[in-house]
Structure formats: structure tokens, C-alpha cells
Amino acid sequence: MDEPVAFRVEKKRARLHDPRRGFAAVEVESEVRYDPLTGNSARICHFAHSGTRPPDLAAIAAATREGCPFCPERIEAVTPRFPDDLVAGGRLRRGGAVVFPNLFPYDDVSGIAAMCPEHFFAMDAVPAQAVRDGLTAARDFLRVATGRVAGDAAYGIVTWNYMPASGGSQVHPHMQVVATSNPGNALRRELAAAAAWRGRRGRVYGDELVAAERGGPRWIGEAGGVAWLAPFAPSGLLGDAQALFAERAAVTDLTDADIAAFAEGLVRVLRGFAAQGLWSFNLCLMPDACGGAREPRRHALTARLLPRFYLNPQLHVSDVAYMHLLLEERFSMTYPEEVAARLRAAWTEARAGAGG
């Protein structure tokens, strides 16, 4: 019988004479892993790295506070408004979150969700409430906005670049919320692979992945129908994490309870990465198209959380290079099983701390 989700690894062995050991002949192992859905490969290699430490975050927060366009005293004056036929009153508010147009739009409908009135939260202190408000505002905005996208399929993309190492240009917590007919190359390929999987096996890949990973070495935890794991083929130099939503395909499908469960899991995983000295990340929710374009369900909504950092902060050495950007080959210095073990410990601690 064929294995439903195959975790394929190729071991590599480089032979060299190591000057650190009197030029003794050594073999250095690395490996190439293949994503079970897409077949995309990722490398796991040894690399001399002395660990990460956050910069002076309080200084960054203080220096950017005064001119911040998303802080409450400035947001009304300096952020744009949507036309009333899209959002009555021009901006959509949910809790402490506000959605307004991106002054530099990526697409026909391109919004920003400022998630909270507070200018800065450290990664180990991001409140679940800010994530909840931001994602609720994004979902409600996309429910309207995806109806305005021309063509067969409308995708509601929600991303969060947190702190400068991620490419985020504003410190104030904010998400990008885009309604588009073009979901991007990676998601387009993933959805095509998911459709082929569904056609071949009659089941949704994400559901089969969760079943295969549950309780295993890459499993982190589960809350309210949202499962967290460390992807078998990693994306980040220091690893990454993935959330999978049971029975959901798009952000617009999420209930308030789904969003609350995701927010709770996300802040636990963020605390786990922050405990390793990480202080910046990219988050991307990977949806199928909204509405009838995706019947029958072929895709489980996922979120990818990718910690970002400077390999060498003094020289501003980026954690992405030709391999990621030009060869589209992911590269990690750490095994997903080790990442998951650390995050599992943080998850359990957080739960013990919450008293249940």
C-alpha cells in the first residue's frame, strides 16, 4: 500500500580535510528534504552560527513612536480611507484594530490592518487580543473586498511582517490584507498540488498531513481545531512553524472561535521562538480562493510562521540569499524535529501558566 504522506530525505556527505582537527579527513553530513505535497526541496546544513540576540528593542520602539502613522493620535489624519461603496465611513474597525487602504497598493484592493493602538510589543509579549482583533478585522474586510475582485477566483491574503528583519517598514503591529486574483507563485503551485492530491486520493492533503504528524517528532500542539507543527521541509534558517485549520479553506471561512484558537496558538509559538533570541518574523495565511471556485474542498487553510534575523547584525548579513531568492531552495541550519521539541516545551509551559 502506498504511504499517503511520504517524508523523503536524501543524505549528502562532503569529504574534506578539516584544519580545526589538524587537517584530518572528515565527512560532513547534510540533507535534502522534499515537501510531501509539492516536492519542493529544502536543505538542512551545518553552519557556524553563534546564536541570535535581539537588538535594543526599546530604543527601536522609542525612535519610531513619534512619527508612527498607525498610532492613535495620527492614524485618522495620515492614513487613507476606502471609498464608501467599499467600506462605509472609509475605515473598518474591530476591537482595537483598524483596516484602511495601503497608500502604496499591491493590487486593486490592498489594505492594511493596524492591529492595536499600542505601538510596540516584544515578540514574547504579543497579546492574543491584538492578533484576534487584527485577524477579525482582516476577515470582515475580505468578506466584502473579495467580492470586488474581477475574474473567476478571488484570494484573500493576510500577512504580517513583524519588525525590520522581516522587511516590515513600520514597527507598529500591522497586517497586509489583499484581495486579489493573483495569489502569488508559491500559493498557486501549492493549490495546484493540493487539487492534484485531492483528485488522486479523494482527501484533502492538509487533513492527511495532520493525521500523519499528530503526536510525532514535528508536532507542536493543537487548540480549537488549529494544529501546529514544524514543517518537514523547513523554510527558515532557524526553522519555522505551520498552523493548519481543520475544515477551513480561506480566511473568510474563519469563525470567531477559529480566530481566537489561532491567536492563542500563535502567541505560544512566538514565545517559543523569542526564547531562542528571535525577535522578528513573517506570517502568511495561505488560503484557497473564496466561494465557488474551490468546490469540492481541496485545501486546508494554513499559516506559515517564519522567524527572521540578521546572520550577523553588525554587518547586516541577511538570512536570505541567492539560494532562497534565485534558486528557490530553502535552507535551514536546524532540524525541524529540534525546532518542534523546543516549541512543544514552550507550548506546554504556556498552557501550564494559563492554568489549563
Ligand SMILES: [Zn+2]
Ligand atoms: Zn505606532
